[in-house]
Amino acid sequence: MYIYDDFDETFVRERAAQFRDQVERRLSGALTEEQFRPLRLMNGVYLQLHAYMLRVAIPYGTLSSGQMRQLAMIARKYDKGYGHFTTRQNIQYNWPKLKDLPDILDDLADVGMHAIQTSGNCIRNVTSDQWAGVAADEVTDPRPYAELMRQWSSLHPEFSYLPRKFKIAITGAEQDRAAIAFHDIGIRVKRNETGEIGFDVYVGGGLGRTPMVAKKIGEFISVNDLLPYLIAILRAYNLEGRRDNKYKARIKILVHEKGAEAFKARVEEIFAGLDKDKLRAPQGELERIAKFFDNPAYETLEIEPASLREARADNKAFDAWVRRNVAAHKTDGYAIANISLKPVEGIPGDASAEQMELVAQMADDYSFGEIRVSHEQNLVLAHVKKSDLYTIWQALEANGLGTPNIGAITDMITCPGLDYCALATARSIPIAQKISHKFSSSERQSEIGDLKIKISGCINACGHHHAGHIGILGLDKKGEEYYQITLGGSGDENAAVGEILGPGFSADDVADAIDTLVERYIQLRSSEGETFLDVVKRVGLEPFKEALYADH
Amino acid sequence: MAKKLKGDQVFTGQLLREGDVVFMSTDGAWSKDLQSAVIGTSPEEVEALEALALKGVSENIVIDIYPFVVVKDEAGKIVPDHIREKIRIDGPSIVYEPSAQAAE
Incomplete structure (x- = not known):
């Protein structure tokens, strides 16, 4: 990595020192909250329902075992002994004190x-395939390009005050x-007949x-042109994206209002x-970066x-875990071991300090000291010998990390919801727990198969x-939580937005409604x-609507 | 700033240094205990409470102040009338600390 x-x-150290000074000035009253808020947000510090929240960047979801141990240490020393892995492949701490945050940033450094690019209207932490570099279906490892984009986008002077936040994801599979x-x-790395990358x-x-759903505007852009092409997109957005209305400020609105063809022409x-x-x-920079992502030995x-x-024949539970959580590796004799952070009735994406340390140890002992975080809020040991799986x-x-449910119905993405979030309108975690229980x-789960x-x-x-x-x-x-259900969405290569089924359900009825849909x-x-x-x-929404609302 | 909310109101905010949720009690002091909060029962009272709460902001004690509606339950305890404030006061509604999870 x-x-x-x-x-x-030096850059990260300087940034932590700047933030220490900013916090001191805030605590002394030299800065008002209005002046301080954008500064703390540039360092990933939010104010949530119960406390401050710190979001730490994990570029393209790759961590070393040493970094994971430090995350565990921070959870234990400054927080309540756990952290929450997010859909942006980051980690969030839910209970840090402002007075401790400069020390936390030093410990991260x-x-x-660091926590740069985890908040604000800048280019955010670039995300990628959690199996990058090891997936059997991959054209090439996207991480060197992700790292190049990280370096290019970090505190980019032209793109630090965009109309709104800006998220880039890349896959090579x-x-x-x-x-x-x-x-x-969204970037898809491809290889043409002559073996060139685009x-x-x-x-x-x-x-x-x-x-x-994003529209394709660039076809096989060359490696050499990647950064200039991204600059052209971001410049078009920076100049023309709406700044009058926060809810219409994302690039998706610009592309939609202008039309994909017209936007493409502008780019x-x-x-x-x-x-x-x-x-x-610079010449040679990509090659320099790529060397860090060479295959381990x-x-x-x-x-x-x-x-x-x-072992699989002797142990049914292990066999179930292998079937669900282990994926094909590009190298013979190796496997990708996915670690579910969705235990039965647990809190999706949460890991205790002890669990983080265990995963770090497993990485050291069996996976070249490297760990991945997936956007589906799970962890990955990307290079394990099949003979070590048991x-x-x-x-x-x-x-508590052996749940065999990757890609199954209980492997839910769940936001923190009203249990933590100042913006939420209803709780998410208890709903996930009820579904997980059911x-x-x-x-x-294996009878049901893949269901997200x-x-x-x-x-x-x-x-x-x-x-x-x-x-x-x-x-x-009217003060009551209720839940709307959509069907047919998909976040993969056949991306689609789900459609609303009908009237919503109370918190007590959601899990039963899901059960009805599954039965149907x-x-x-x-x-x-x-x-x-x-x-x-194949059948559309109607049969599911009938099943759900027949008695209503 | 005080919206004309229907009902009695209490001012809340979060401590600048710690981020903890607090409520304004007498003389503009801030307490973690909702039961010690001063209740504004008329627009004039709420306005006066707001002025006092803003003093806490300018003195860099609290941030993000706002009023919310409270009622008294049968035992005379002050309780919020909305689930958001209830969760904000009681903490997450789930067992979230690893030590507590282990004890379950």
């Missing part, structure tokens, strides 16, 4: 981490695990109150006028070790409900291989 050089190190179609810019560039995707016009040679990454291993076969699973299982049996439920506690859609096969949106109706799906499916989403696409 990428390791900071002296420049990065000790391991090359056929299957989109980074939800690129729901980002301001980028398909999508713009104007987003969730929130106006969900939009191309700007691009044509750029002095591109000055805007490209894989050994030559048996494709399917007998020990794994035997040992890893035993340790995970003993510490579908807790792993046999039942995503829950948001307000219209801002941090829980990606629009992209859920089943989406749940929590709202406030099982009746409707033509075979076990036909997924929930396939059925919704």
Whole structure:
């Protein structure tokens, strides 16, 4: 993984020192809250329902074991012993004190981490496929490009005061695990017949109150042109994006109002006028970065070790975990082990300091000291020997991290909702817990198969409900929480926005409603291989509406 | 700033240094205990409370102040009339601390 050089190190240290000074001035009264708020937000410090919240950047979701240990230390020393992994592949602390935040930023800087680009109207932390570099279906590792974009976008002078926040995601795989179609810019790395790398560039995707699927405007943009092309998009947006209305300020609105073709023409016009040679990454920089992402020292291993076969045959729980949580690795004898942060009736995305330390240890012992965070709020050990899977699973299982549910109905994206968030209109976590309880049996989950439920506690859609096969949106109706259900959304390469089924449900009735929908799906499916989403696409919403509202 | 909310009102904010949720009690002091809050029962009283609360802001004690509606329950306890404020006062409605989860 990428390791900071002296420049990065100095930059992060200076930034932490600046923030220490800003906090001191705020506490002394030299700065008013109005003056201080934008400064704290530039360092990832929000004010939430109960306390301040610190959001720490995990660039493209890659962490070293040492960084994970430091995150655990911070959770224990300054917070309440846990952290929350987010859909932006970041981590949030829910209880830091303002007076401690300068020390926390220093502790983060000790391991090359910070909270820059986690808030404000700038280019946010670039996200990527959590299986980048190891996925069997990958064209090439997108992380060198993600790192290049991180360096280019960090405190970019032209793009630090955009009309609104700006999110970029990149994938190098056929299957989109980074939800690129729901980002301001989504990038798909491709390889042509001659082996050259290029980028398909999508713009104007987003969730929130106006969900939009991104439109492709750039076709096979060359590696050399990547940064100039991004600059052209951002310049078009910076100049023409709306600043009069916060809710219409994202690039998706500009692309929608202008039309994708007209926006593309504007980008191309700007691009044509750029002095591109000055805007490209310096010669050799991408190659320098790429070296950090070289394969670790894989050994030559048996494709399917007998020990794994035997352990699976002997232990049903382990076998269930392998089936659900282990994915194909590009290298023979290795596997991708996904660690679910969605235990039965747990809090999606939360991990205790002890769990973080265990994962760090597992990474050191079995996965070249590296950990990934997925946008679906899980963790990944990306390079494990198949012969080590059983040992890893035993340790995970003993510490509440062995839930075999990746991609299953209980692997829900869930925003913090009204339990933590100052913007929320309803709670999300208790709804996830009720659904998790209802579908807790792993046999039942495997009968249902792949089904993504995503829950948001307000219209801002941090829980990606629009992209859920089943989406749940929590709202406030005269002081009562109620929940709207959508069907047919998808955040993958066939991205779609879910459609509202009908009247909403009370908090007590949501899990039963989901059960009804699942039952209907099982009746409707033509075979076990036909997924929930396939059925919704085939039969439409009507049969599900009938099932849900027949008695109403 | 005080919206003309229907009902009795209490001023709340968060401590600048810690971020903790607090309520304004007598003489513009700030307490974590809602029961010690001063209730404004008329527009004039709420306005006077707001002036006092803003003093807490200008003195850099609290941030993000606003009023919310409260009622008294049968036992005479002050309680908020909306779930948002209830959660804000009681803390997350879920068992979130790892130590508490372990004890369950």
